[in-house]
Amino acid sequence: MPTVSAHVALTLAQHIDAVFGVMGNGNAYFLDAIEKQTGAAFTAVRHEQGAVVAADAHFRASGRIAAATSTYGAGFTNTLTALAESVQARIPLVLVVGDEPTSGPRPWDVDQIALASGVGARTYTVGRADAAATTVIAIEHALTYRVPVVLAIPYDVAALKAGEVPAAPAPRVPAPLAPKGEFAEGMLDRLAAALRSAKRPFLLAGRGAWLAGAGEALGALADATGALTASSALGRGVFPDQRFDLGVTGGFGAEGAMELIREADVAVVFGASLNQFTMRFGALFAPGTQVFQIDVTPAATHAHVGGFVRADARLAAEALVSRLQDAEGSGWRESVDVPAARVYEAGDETAPDGRLDPRSAARRIAELLPEDRVVVSDGGHFIGWANMYWPVASPDRMMMIGTAFQAIGQGWPSVVGATRARPEATVVLTSGDGGGLMAIADLESAVRAAGGRGMAVIWNDAAYGAEVNLYGLKGLAREPMLIPQVDFSAFAAAVGAEGVAVRTLDDLDCLAAWTAEDPATRPFLVLDLRISGEVIAPYQEEIIRVNS
Numbered sequence: 001m002p003t004v005s006a007h008v009a010l011t012l013a014q015h016i017d018a019v020f021g022v023m024g025n026g027n028a029y030f031l032d033a034i035e036k037q038t039g040a041a042f043t044a045v046r047h048e049q050g051a052v053v054a055a056d057a058h059f060r061a062s063g064r065i066a067a068a069t070s071t072y073g074a075g076f077t078n079t080l081t082a083l084a085e086s087v088q089a090r091i092p093l094v095l096v097v098g099d100e101p102t103s104g105p106r107p108w109d110v111d112q113i114a115l116a117s118g119v120g121a122r123t124y125t126v127g128r129a130d131a132a133a134t135t136v137i138a139i140e141h142a143l144t145y146r147v148p149v150v151l152a153i154p155y156d157v158a159a160l161k162a163g164e165v166p167a168a169p170a171p172r173v174p175a176p177l178a179p180k181g182e183f184a185e186g187m188l189d190r191l192a193a194a195l196r197s198a199k200r201p202f203l204l205a206g207r208g209a210w211l212a213g214a215g216e217a218l219g220a221l222a223d224a225t226g227a228l229t230a231s232s233a234l235g236r237g238v239f240p241d242q243r244f245d246l247g248v249t250g251g252f253g254a255e256g257a258m259e260l261i262r263e264a265d266v267a268v269v270f271g272a273s274l275n276q277f278t279m280r281f282g283a284l285f286a287p288g289t290q291v292f293q294i295d296v297t298p299a300a301t302h303a304h305v306g307g308f309v310r311a312d313a314r315l316a317a318e319a320l321v322s323r324l325q326d327a328e329g330s331g332w333r334e335s336v337d338v339p340a341a342r343v344y345e346a347g348d349e350t351a352p353d354g355r356l357d358p359r360s361a362a363r364r365i366a367e368l369l370p371e372d373r374v375v376v377s378d379g380g381h382f383i384g385w386a387n388m389y390w391p392v393a394s395p396d397r398m399m400m401i402g403t404a405f406q407a408i409g410q411g412w413p414s415v416v417g418a419t420r421a422r423p424e425a426t427v428v429l430t431s432g433d434g435g436g437l438m439a440i441a442d443l444e445s446a447v448r449a450a451g452g453r454g455m456a457v458i459w460n461d462a463a464y465g466a467e468v469n470l471y472g473l474k475g476l477a478r479e480p481m482l483i484p485q486v487d488f489s490a491f492a493a494a495v496g497a498e499g500v501a502v503r504t505l506d507d508l509d510c511l512a513a514w515t516a517e518d519p520a521t522r523p524f525l526v527l528d529l530r531i532s533g534e535v536i537a538p539y540q541e542e543i544i545r546v547n548s
């Protein structure tokens with residue numbers, strides 16, 4: 001007869017086909033049922049943080065919800081940093097955990113509900129009679145509010161016989177939010193009128209626009225108004241016509257592109273939260289720009305927004321297109337040289353200290369990377385290089401896991417989730433040496449899960465570079481900011497991957513050869529780029545300026 005854990009596993013597997021985790025006392029029966037009784041694929045990771053990171057990356061790369069699992073206690077507390085990231089980045093996933101017995105905590109139990117709540121995640125606890133229904137409610141909550149949820153199985157309940165698994169209804173998810181009421185309609189009229197008479201209209205879209213499937217409607221709106229377009233870092237590639245797209249806004253943006261945005265007289269923002277980085281700490285728009293925002297959030301998210309419509313990005317964009325069908329178009333986008341505005345500094349072959357210049361290395365790597373790629377990024381100073389120099393085809397092909405919570409060390413397990421979500425693509429990790437070492441346990445998982453469909457670029461400056469730039473340059477003690485020159489190619493070899501220490505641009509020819517090989521037979525590739533820490537990315541210069 002099925003156990004309570006089997007009820008959870010069998011119900012979960014009706015809606016989720018990928019589970020990531022580490023097994024232990026608290027989830028042994030759950031994993032046994034997943035393996036023996038469901039079609040869901042379980043991928044082992046080596047640290048519980050990696051389970052949540054992989055489930056998170058799976059959703060970001062595919063839009064399909066995944067599950068993570070850990071035992072109670074230490075296994076659960078190991079998930080908390082990643083859980084906080086998923087909460088703050090608004091990524092739905094289900095974390096199935098063991099928990100203290102219903103009879104009360106044992107000496108080694110901690111208050112898991114309070115801990116999850118502390119990072120913003122809600123817990124649903126299954127009982128012996130309601131496991132299937134509670135599992136559906138947990139999935140529904142995650143999808144409705146775009147958040148991770150914890151599904152807890154008390155230790156004394158996990159193996160109880162629970163009878164046949166009852167049919168549970170499918171999770172309901174709310175329909176896209178249409179602009180509703182006379183205020184929203186009136187604001188859309190005003191917005192359409194502003195776009196109609198704008199001389200230099202500009203459209204900005206973020207990940208919310210991508211999640212809403214707004215790309216086509218936004219393309220039509222740009223065509224109707226002659227608007228230049230751009231995206232936030234999480235929305236890159238959302239506009240279908242890249243000829244008139246200025247790329248990413250904020251510190252990763254090209255200087256010429258950012259100057260053009262300051263010339264806009266009307267700007268409309270779709271599904272972008274306008275955080276301090278996107279907004280260049282308040283300097284993205286000029287004071288005279290009329291800024292409108294369309295988002296599903298209850299209110300505008302930046303003080304520079306003068307008109308707000310609460311709506312799904314696609315529905316609002318379609319409503320604007322229908323209001324602007326006979327618009328003449330401003331002609332602005334045809335009058336400017338977009339490719340020239342998007343140029344970044346080329347960099348030198350090597351920096352003055354003789355190590356690689358990350359800018360020229362990034363440019364060369366961009367030429368050699370497989371085209372059908374999904375890039376996953378850890379956090380650190382190095383994030384500028386991929387974000388500036390590597391083109392991105394769509395927002396689900398470039399994700400920064402850890403940056404919402406400003407956590408480093410989530411790189412390797414991101415490869416695991418993305419590779420399970422996108423089996424056709426090559427997954428490329430971009431990571432620093434500090435973050436790469438922090439999560440090194442899951443290098444093994446990344447290599448095992450991705451094989452020749454995965455590779456990593458380690459921007460190895462033998463330092464916690466972001467800290468050197470922010471505090472070392474202020475004169476604080478440098479020793480805690482430094483890392484010995486670690487050989488990531490040796491780490492790679494230890495788990496069956498191929499590692500190359502890259503000291504010159506010519507050394508990157510190995511990437512050309514690897515890209516040309518058959519993904520089914522080539523090894524996972526780790527490029528250990530010995531870069532200089534002396535070249536500071538413009539976005540970091542901006543942060544240094546703001547901080548000082």
Ligand SMILES: Cc1ncc(C[n+]2csc(CCOP(=O)(O)OP(=O)(O)O)c2C)c(N)n1
Binds near residue numbers: 434459
């Ligand atoms: C979990 C965690 N610990 C510490 C930090 C503080 N921190 C932010 S960036 C950074 C340095 C990252 O170094 P590395 O991965 O080598 O990348 P780099 O900055 O050198 O490009 C550190 C330690 C953090 N953000 N998250």
